[in-house]
Amino acid sequence: MSNYVDDLMAEVKAKNPSEPEFHQAVHEVAESLTLVLERHPEYRQAKILERIIEPERVILFRIPWVDDQGNVQINRGFRIEMNSAIGPYKGGLRFHPSVNLGILKFLAFEQVFKNSLTTLPMGGGKGGSDFEPKGKSDSEVMRFCQAFMTELQRHIGPNTDVPAGDIGVGGREIGYLFGQYKKIRNEFTGVLTGKGINWGGSLIRPEATGYGAVYFASEMLATRGETLEGKTCLVSGSGNVAQFTTEKILELGGKVVTISDSSGYIYDDEGIDYNKLKFIIDLKNVKRGRIKEYVETYPNAEYTPLDANAPFNPLWNHTAECAFPSATQNEINLKDAENLLENGVYVVSEGANMPTTPEGVDLFVERKILYGPGKAANAGGVAVSGLEMAQNSMRFGWTREEVDNRLHLIMKSIHKTCFDTAEKYGTPGNYVNGANIGGFIKVADSMLDQGVV
Numbered sequence: 001m002s003n004y005v006d007d008l009m010a011e012v013k014a015k016n017p018s019e020p021e022f023h024q025a026v027h028e029v030a031e032s033l034t035l036v037l038e039r040h041p042e043y044r045q046a047k048i049l050e051r052i053i054e055p056e057r058v059i060l061f062r063i064p065w066v067d068d069q070g071n072v073q074i075n076r077g078f079r080i081e082m083n084s085a086i087g088p089y090k091g092g093l094r095f096h097p098s099v100n101l102g103i104l105k106f107l108a109f110e111q112v113f114k115n116s117l118t119t120l121p122m123g124g125g126k127g128g129s130d131f132e133p134k135g136k137s138d139s140e141v142m143r144f145c146q147a148f149m150t151e152l153q154r155h156i157g158p159n160t161d162v163p164a165g166d167i168g169v170g171g172r173e174i175g176y177l178f179g180q181y182k183k184i185r186n187e188f189t190g191v192l193t194g195k196g197i198n199w200g201g202s203l204i205r206p207e208a209t210g211y212g213a214v215y216f217a218s219e220m221l222a223t224r225g226e227t228l229e230g231k232t233c234l235v236s237g238s239g240n241v242a243q244f245t246t247e248k249i250l251e252l253g254g255k256v257v258t259i260s261d262s263s264g265y266i267y268d269d270e271g272i273d274y275n276k277l278k279f280i281i282d283l284k285n286v287k288r289g290r291i292k293e294y295v296e297t298y299p300n301a302e303y304t305p306l307d308a309n310a311p312f313n314p315l316w317n318h319t320a321e322c323a324f325p326s327a328t329q330n331e332i333n334l335k336d337a338e339n340l341l342e343n344g345v346y347v348v349s350e351g352a353n354m355p356t357t358p359e360g361v362d363l364f365v366e367r368k369i370l371y372g373p374g375k376a377a378n379a380g381g382v383a384v385s386g387l388e389m390a391q392n393s394m395r396f397g398w399t400r401e402e403v404d405n406r407l408h409l410i411m412k413s414i415h416k417t418c419f420d421t422a423e424k425y426g427t428p429g430n431y432v433n434g435a436n437i438g439g440f441i442k443v444a445d446s447m448l449d450q451g452v453v
Contacts, residue, residue: 004037004044005030012053019102021329024358025109026053032436035425040444046452048444052112055105057081059155063129065147067140077148079127081161082108085446088159089125090115090382090389092166095173099130103329107166107353111382113439114375117414120386125161127152133168134288145176153181158189158392164385165194167328170240170285171206190392193385197397202388204403205381209351210244211404212380212411213324213372217349218252219415220370220431229253232320234345236260236313237327238284238291241351241378245324246277258315260327261291265315268294268301312336319343326351334359341367350374365430376418376435383410 005027012026030049037044059079067073078101081089091111094104104126112124129148133141156163165174174194181191188200195201204211218228231254235242238261246256255271259280268276279297283289295303304314312335316323323345325331329352332340337360340348348364349372350356356364356373364371384407391397398406418434421441427433 002034005034008050008053016102016105019105021106021354022102022109025106025354028358028361028432029109029113029436029440032433033440035427035433036437036440042448043444046448048447049440051447052083052440052443053109055080055082055108056084058101058105059127059152060101061151063131063144063147063151065140065144068137073144075129075131075144077127077129077151078104079152079155079161079163080104080108080125081155082124082126083112083443084123085443085450086116087121087123088157089161090122090164090385091124091126092128092164093169093173093177094126094128094166095131095133095168096128097130097132099128104128106329110353110375112443113436114379115382115386116439116442117376117417117435118379118383118386118410119413120383120410122162122382122386122389125163126166127163128166128169131168133173138172141173142176145173146180149177149180150184153184156181156191158191158389162190162385162389163192164382167239170194171196190389193388195388200388200392202384202391202403203398203400204407205384205388206240207244207247208384208407209241209378209381210246210326211248212383212407213241213245213326213349213351213377214248214252215380215408215411216372216377216415217322217324217347217370219412220347220349220372223419224370227252228322231255231322231347232257233322233324234258234316234318234320234340235324235326236265236315236331236355237325237352238280239326241381242324242326243277243281243284245326245351246272246280247274249322249324250274250277254322257318257320259291259294260315262306263290264292264303264305266291266294266301266303267315267318268298270300312339316340317343320345322347322349324349324351325355327355328352329354330357332356332360334363336360337363341369346370348372349377351378353378361432365432368429371431373432373435375439376414376431379414380407380411383407
């Protein structure tokens with residue numbers, strides 16, 4: 001089977017040059033799946049994995065728009081419709097200068113397995129643009145979103161492809177995108193998730209990814225008879241995921257000491273309590289400020305600016321028991337992973353997508369810590385997106401308590417699938433194998449049922 005993986009990766013790299021994130025995501029899954037492909041030759045015969053790797057559809061388009069100075073700007077728009085075997089394409093839109101085809105293909109590929117694990121009928125997709133919302137006026141963001149949706153609207157729909165938010169796409173952007181879709185199509189449907197509560201959104205949706213990552217960590221700890229009570233936690237990022245990861249950790253009795261953004265991070269040895277978290281949410285969501293401003297209000301905290309040339313991230317070099325990487329891909333390298341373990345961390349629950357490099361993942365698995373990979377641990381966001389789709393279909397809304405309870409049950413189910421599958425295939429405690437195999441089997445069986453399409 002090692003020859004199979006080598007041959008597969010050679011073909012993937014030849015067909016998809018200069019897409020390292022996509023290569024990384026495929027390789028991790030392929031290595032896990034050798035365990036299941038040995039037992040089920042029908043998957044290899046039907047080339048199921050090869051078909052999942054190839055997107056069903058890739059959409060690339062230009063986005064011309066006019067800035068506040070009257071200058072014409074041009075960005076690129078993308079939508080990767082990866083796999084629809086178990087439901088309509090589902091996955092977020094990312095607005096960030098780093099967005100390119102390879103990154104979105106990696107995210108869409110991961111989304112296929114993540115959505116499968118949620119138990120909800122959703123396929124996998126991802127999209128976005130190299131547009132940078134940071135530093136733009138509300139009017140500029142609105143004009144860009146309208147130009148973006150003018151093209152995207154012809155490719156999506158509530159039973160075809162249902163985008164959501166991601167990095168750079170929050171409630172403001174979803175509102176502008178939905179308004180333009182509604183105007184052009186003359187229909188009010190659940191075509192986007194992450195909508196405002198007054199017009200079809202679900203309670204708990206902004207909180208869902210962060211809450212879910214903490215629920216998953218709690219389930220992993222429960223296998224050792226432990227809880228989050230009294231544990232010190234490192235959190236990266238300061239967007240929705242990091243904010244609500246922090247909130248749920250506080251609710252479950254843990255202590256968060258770090259928060260970051262693209263300019264650096266703060267370390268608060270006293271812990272980020274509810275009042276400090278409220279300050280961070282206002283700083284990032286309303287004032288759109290930088291995290292270094294935290295130390296102006298709370299001078300006992302320390303701010304460390306980002307050093308892009310440093311061999312490791314000092315955020316991961318503090319004493320703690322738990323880590324919740326919630327910023328972006330590959331933010332924990334091998335040295336960071338070593339620092340985490342040396343400082344006492346034995347629980348890592350990924351709120352971001354693929355935030356740990358392959359070398360870091362291998363170290364976590366080798367040391368047998370409680371490591372929840374993103375496609376399992378951060379599936380709470382898309383799970384509540386699926387619940388929002390269900391509420392839209394029924395023209396009905398559930399209470400906050402009902403949605404949170406359903407999210408908690410889904411995360412428990414995802415953990416059980418990962419835990420049981422890892423054990424079934426001879427690698428007990430390996431949540432990477434459990435997530436990859438558990439997500440794959442449902443999609444693979446559905447593809448077999450539907451023929452060569």
